[in-house]
Amino acid sequence: MKTIVVPGDLISDKPENGSGIYQKDNKTYSKYVGVLYKGEDTQVVPLHGKYTPREGDMIIGLVVQEDMFGYIVDVKSYHMPYVHKRSIKTEFKPGDLILCQVISVNEIKYMIIDIQAKLEDGxxxxxxxxxxxxxxxxxxxxxxxxxxxxxxxxxxxxxxxxxxxxxxxxxxxxxxxxxxxxxxxxxxxxxxxxxxxxxxxx
Amino acid sequence: MSKKKDEVVYFDEKGKRFDGRSQFEIRPITLKVGVIERSDGSAYVEWGQNKAIAAVYGPREMLPKHLADANKATIRYYYRMAPFSVPDRKNPKPGRREIEISKVSGEALSHSVDLEQYPNTAIDIFVTIFDSNAGTRITALLAASLALADAGLPMKDLVSGIAVGKAGGKLIADMNKHEEDASDAVDLPIAMLPNNNDIVLLQMDGVLTEKEFYECLDIAKKNCQEIRELQVSALKEKYSVDFNSGD
Known part of the structure; x- marks a missing residue:
């Protein structure tokens, strides 16, 4: 059985490196509701949450809005990326599904995406x-x-x-x-x- | 002390309270996580007669955009009482009390959530009270804290709390409406991060001596630890399902 931890659970009595954890008063606590992995690095892998964009990811997007110069795409993340019409050849309308790649992500998790293909009949x-x-x-x-x-x-x-x-x-x-x-x-x-x-x- | 005819009794001969509890006994609490399917995180809390349901949406885009904070996420906490949650019908329009509770509870939660990770976003928390009998702001806060954890947001600790106070000349834990209406009543809702007893919400209604106040804090600290255990088991229960039992 995997160990499930919740925010604020004491993981270790000494400060440890890893992700999904934080240190306070030389102790290590969990930051998420997640599964605990103890190895070289202590990890708490969250069980739920929104998509955190990473460069190079292939994602599926839903066109939600069109305006004069581009499209707003829903990618289940914290922000909705904007695709300029002049950067693409095909036209879309709200409701279309697209396959896209994350080109770049900045420090506040805004992303630039590149549309690879339109997904149809699915x-x-x-x-x-x-x-x-x-x-x-x-x-x-x-x-x-x-x-x-x-x-x-x-x-x-x-x-x-x-x-x-x-x-x-x-x-x-x-x-x-x-x-x-x-x-x-x-x-x-x-x-x-x-x-x-x-x-x-x- | 001679008893007047219509004097309200807060402790009987055995030291039991109006509803049969002892002096520092709290009402039964049930917690359930993941009750609203379309939300990012949700929780339902029953504390005695109080019933609260909380839903979390976000972090999502802050609209209108000029309200967005470029350095961190903004928590928008909506505490609302249903019209049928009180004996007389309550006007559904958010009143002075609800707006104030929304403000202080949202600030309490912002000490727990790691907001710096999500600049320019809003985290919306909607809490509705279905039934009330004193102590709803803490009930709502427990539900909201569970819903935030369920939404997968990074948090320092769960927020837990309790309303302690005074009625009939004695300090009591988790008062009900009857005790809250006492002539010498003191209502002291306290919410804290139980790991290191950081107080994130403290309001007081009534008069206490300094000694009584610190006694109240000790009662609250002890109870918050116990309530945190309940919250933890509620969160873990969601993920302790066995594959063969369902479907």
């Missing part, structure tokens, strides 16, 4: 951005499993948006709910396979 699903590694799995094991059982093509954005094309998207939807709920349990991929087999029989 469905958008969302999970918490902090659960994307669970949705992909080790060496893409989880996403391969989902593609096998749902017969859909699945594109996972680092921001927690998923684009699902063809096949049985309902299976993906149910599976994502299960992943979100049980993401902190061990051997999730094996359990998921059992779950998918079960609903296939039904």
């Amino acid at each position: 469905i958008l699903f969302g999970v918490s951005a902090k659960k994307v590694p669970r949705v992909i799995g080790k060496h893409r094991s989880m996403i391969n499993l989902l593609e096998k059982y749902s017969e859909s093509k699945i594109l996972v954005g680092a921001n927690g948006y998923l684009f699902v094309k063809g096949g049985k998207p309902n299976i993906v939807k149910d599976a994502l709910e299960v992943i979100s709920k049980y993401s902190q349990t061990e051997n999730l991929t094996e359990k998921m396979e059992g779950y998918l087999k079960k609903i296939k029989v039904e």
